[in-house]
Amino acid sequence: MTDITPAELKERQAAGTxxxxxxxxxxxxxxxxxxxxxxxxxxxxxxxxLDDLEHLKNEEVVVHCKGGGRSASAKAFLQQQGFQNVRNLVGGMQAYQQA
Structure with missing residues (x-):
């Protein structure tokens, strides 16, 4: 799954999706x-x-950190654990706040 941009995430939030x-x-x-x-x-x-997140294995999940490095690691880890639809927030919190 491709990563998600701050603009796309904000649009999805505004739409309630x-x-x-x-x-x-x-x-x-x-x-x-x-x-x-x-x-x-x-x-x-x-x-x-992981046990708390088990119900999200087939759901879309967005991970983010400050700039994208830690969340890239989180995305890779979750995918290794069988999560099917994990996306990293491009640019992290810094980009989200500026979008």
């Missing part, structure tokens, strides 16, 4: 700014949260 959004930044980063409706699961905690 936003996918599940997972913020893989640290909790303190999420506290500073977050995407409405996202859930915060820091990258290091992701393996321990």
């Amino acid at each position: 936003a996918p599940t959004i997972i913020d893989v930044r640290e909790t303190w980063e999420n506290a500073e700014a977050s995407i409405t409706g996202s859930q915060n699961i820091p990258l290091g905690e992701l393996p321990g949260k």
Whole structure:
């Protein structure tokens, strides 16, 4: 699945069709700014949260971090765990805030 741009994500949110959004930044980063409706699961905690995310294996999931690096790792990890439709937010939170 291709990654998602901030503009596309904002359009989907405005239309009420936003996918599940997972913020893989640290909790303190999420506290500073977050995407409405996202859930915060820091990258290091992701393996321990797989059971909680099992129901999303066939759903569209968008992962994001500050700039795209950690979320690229999260995307690869989730795909290895059998998640079928994981997309990385291009440019991360920085790009989303500017879009």
